[in-house]
Amino acid sequence: MLRLCGYNPLPMQNLSVSQVQPIRWQDNRLFLLDQRLLPAQEVELDFSDAPGVAGAIRDMVVRGAPAIGITAAYGVVLSAIQHATRQPGAWLEAVQKDIGILLESRPTAINLHWALARMSRLVQAVDRKNPVPELLREAITIHDEDRAANLRMAVYGAALLPSKATVLTHCNTGALATGGYGTALGVIRRAHAEGRLEHVYASETRPWLQGARLTAWELAKERIPVSLLVEGAAASLMQSGRIDWVIVGADRIVANGDVANKIGTYSLAVAARHHGVKFMVVAPTSTFDMNLARGGDIPIEHRPVEEITRIIQQNYQHVTGWNPVFDVTPAELIDAIVTERGVVEYPAEGGVRQLLSGSSSAAL
Ligand code: MRU
Numbered sequence: 001m002l003r004l005c006g007y008n009p010l011p012m013q014n015l016s017v018s019q020v021q022p023i024r025w026q027d028n029r030l031f032l033l034d035q036r037l038l039p040a041q042e043v044e045l046d047f048s049d050a051p052g053v054a055g056a057i058r059d060m061v062v063r064g065a066p067a068i069g070i071t072a073a074y075g076v077v078l079s080a081i082q083h084a085t086r087q088p089g090a091w092l093e094a095v096q097k098d099i100g101i102l103l104e105s106r107p108t109a110i111n112l113h114w115a116l117a118r119m120s121r122l123v124q125a126v127d128r129k130n131p132v133p134e135l136l137r138e139a140i141t142i143h144d145e146d147r148a149a150n151l152r153m154a155v156y157g158a159a160l161l162p163s164k165a166t167v168l169t170h171c172n173t174g175a176l177a178t179g180g181y182g183t184a185l186g187v188i189r190r191a192h193a194e195g196r197l198e199h200v201y202a203s204e205t206r207p208w209l210q211g212a213r214l215t216a217w218e219l220a221k222e223r224i225p226v227s228l229l230v231e232g233a234a235a236s237l238m239q240s241g242r243i244d245w246v247i248v249g250a251d252r253i254v255a256n257g258d259v260a261n262k263i264g265t266y267s268l269a270v271a272a273r274h275h276g277v278k279f280m281v282v283a284p285t286s287t288f289d290m291n292l293a294r295g296g297d298i299p300i301e302h303r304p305v306e307e308i309t310r311i312i313q314q315n316y317q318h319v320t321g322w323n324p325v326f327d328v329t330p331a332e333l334i335d336a337i338v339t340e341r342g343v344v345e346y347p348a349e350g351g352v353r354q355l356l357s358g359s360s361s362a363a364l
Pocket of ligand 1: 065066109170171174177178182183184210248249250251261262
């Protein structure tokens with residue numbers, strides 16, 4: 001069934017954007033909080049060219065689907081600054097090449113393609129003599145729109161939770177992964193602000209430990225009660241009857257409502273259905289890919305096996321690994337997809353087309 005929440009049914013006050021700032025533009029440079037070092041060290045790296053930004057996305061300095069889209073948009077601005085200054089008449093080709101490099105940085109999160117398609121359209125249309133101001137305005141708009149979408153989704157998602165809710169989340173979907181408040185973690189922040197959240201369980205999220213290093217860090221900073229668990233403990237936690245909802249983000253949602261997200265999400269959805277626990281996906285509409293019919297068509301990133309094997313490499317050099325970093329959760333295991341335009345309940349029954357089509361947007 002597809003049900004669209006009417007827009008603006010709940011007050012938006014008391015929503016303050018998190019103090020965590022993973023992406024910052026200043027003096028024609030891009031500053032990224034190095035998420036690989038958190039929570040031990042808070043170090044910003046600065047970038048002045050697009051290939052450097054592509055490397056930062058690939059190497060996980062910045063991660064999370066909306067955040068890498070925003071970062072790539074600023075990467076296009078850096079490219080324009082670099083090439084329009086040096087080759088005022090012939091910068092277009094160089095910027096297009098840089099857009100290609102940025103596109104290649106990570107394959108699964110569609111937000112990267114979405115943001116670069118938006119910047120690319122503007123690159124074609126912009127003032128050839130002075131492209132930077134318009135491109136910078138667009139990147140800032142992409143950033144601001146994502147933050148605004150987060151705040152709307154937080155209201156919609158929190159409204160689905162019971163009072164004194166206990167939830168389980170996976171990976172990091174907070175301010176670090178977005179324009180500033182979070183998708184799944186935004187819903188959790190909002191529920192806490194409304195006094196309706198009892199407790200958060202966060203899975204540590206191997207092998208990069210986004211849950212342990214990043215989600216726990218963000219929640220602890222705001223004194224939101226959180227317990228970490230290893231992924232293997234999640235089914236057992238659900239069996240105990242303590243969890244009301246599993247709440248996760250997404251890297252790509254396709255036309256039939258299937259969702260690609262951090263590896264381990266599918267296992268959580270299977271366990272949730274088995275134990276009668278509700279399953280919520282929270283993602284802005286920039287995460288939807290209506291060109292793909294089903295989840296099996298989504299390109300799944302595999303990262304170097306050393307990310308898994310290095311802890312034992314000195315003992316067992318012949319051991320290899322299998323390291324897909326996303327999986328696909330079928331729509332039939334999802335109870336609600338929350339977007340900034342409304343909520344799709346039971347996406348397997350109605351798909352997501354109606355939500356994104358012009359006809360339904362009037363109702364939002
Ligand atoms: O490999 P990562 O850390 O980029 O993976 C991030 C996730 O899977 C998130 O759940 C997803 O991008 C949504 S973030 C709002």
